[in-house]
Amino acid sequence: MKRKSPTEPPAEDQETLASWRLLFESATYKNDIDTCPGKDDSVFGFEVEWDHLADYEDLQTKFTENMEATLSIGNQVLLEQYSDRNMTTRPVIRVVNLPDNRIYEMSDLRMRDRTRLLSFDAIVTSASPIIGWLKTSVHQCNDCESKWIVNERLARPREKVKYCQTCLDVIIADMKSKKPKTYHKDPDDVSLLAEECYYEDIQYLQVISPQMLASGIDDSGEHFQVVVFDEYVGQFSKGDCLTINAVVAVDPLINRDFIRDTRRMIFLKAHSVEEGFSDYTEDE
Numbered sequence: 001m002k003r004k005s006p007t008e009p010p011a012e013d014q015e016t017l018a019s020w021r022l023l024f025e026s027a028t029y030k031n032d033i034d035t036c037p038g039k040d041d042s043v044f045g046f047e048v049e050w051d052h053l054a055d056y057e058d059l060q061t062k063f064t065e066n067m068e069a070t071l072s073i074g075n076q077v078l079l080e081q082y083s084d085r086n087m088t089t090r091p092v093i094r095v096v097n098l099p100d101n102r103i104y105e106m107s108d109l110r111m112r113d114r115t116r117l118l119s120f121d122a123i124v125t126s127a128s129p130i131i132g133w134l135k136t137s138v139h140q141c142n143d144c145e146s147k148w149i150v151n152e153r154l155a156r157p158r159e160k161v162k163y164c165q166t167c168l169d170v171i172i173a174d175m176k177s178k179k180p181k182t183y184h185k186d187p188d189d190v191s192l193l194a195e196e197c198y199y200e201d202i203q204y205l206q207v208i209s210p211q212m213l214a215s216g217i218d219d220s221g222e223h224f225q226v227v228v229f230d231e232y233v234g235q236f237s238k239g240d241c242l243t244i245n246a247v248v249a250v251d252p253l254i255n256r257d258f259i260r261d262t263r264r265m266i267f268l269k270a271h272s273v274e275e276g277f278s279d280y281t282e283d284e
């Protein structure tokens with residue numbers, strides 16, 4: 001079986017790529033990029049309106065159905081736009097102003113909401129120290145020297161890399177040939193290239209909703225954990241009132257007694273953060 005060249009993205013990705021390109025080349029966003037936002041920053045959150053996604057093919061649907069992959073393609077396109085303007089900043093798309101049907105009260109969150117992108121009014125009650133996580137690891141085969149990247153998962157064990165696919169393909173091809181070799185070296189001599197791994201800054205915020213606060217839950221009580229990435233790290237502190245657009249995720253309990261504990265807690269993976277509340281207004 002012959003694998004497609006990695007430089008040739010599948011047709012669907014090509015469509016997504018073209019849609020993002022149209023969006024960033026539209027008057028609104030082109031003018032925005034022309035002002036070089038975030039020029040001297042290493043990373044910059046570039047805001048895109050939720051409603052605008054609907055104007056380009058079915059970008060909004062794709063974003064909803066496959067958020068990570070769609071964003072990753074969009075970030076690639078936006079990075080090209082920045083490079084074309086001689087900027088070294090790494091821009092990241094932050095979709096803002098989610099529609100009303102995604103506005104959600106935090107204390108109503110349940111396991112069934114897992115994987116949904118929702119918008120929450122939140123008050124920061126504390127912020128953790130800034131840490132990093134290994135987002136992508138790079139591996140190299142010591143026999144054929146081919147290199148590949150592995151996408152890791154946040155707060156999960158690093159992916160096990162057992163063998164070199166290139167060497168394995170060669171062995172399989174040889175075994176299928178008319179005169180296969182009598183001996184094949186195991187294709188498992190692989191090293192992690194620590195210097196080429198990619199780390200991302202993250203920070204955990206503890207938050208409660210304004211409604212929870214109004215009903216008497218204070219800092220010491222129940223709260224939710226939000227993880228923020230990149231340019232949001234180090235930006236928020238206790239008392240900040242925010243709109244957090246986040247994917248609902250689950251994690252094992254922190255103080256679990258045994259490793260295979262099946263209990264899970266809900267946490268929020270922030271996609272974008274806006275100043276002020278979107279929904280909550282104080283009575284009287």
Ligand SMILES: [Zn+2]
Binds near residue numbers: 141142146165
């Ligand atoms: Zn190899």
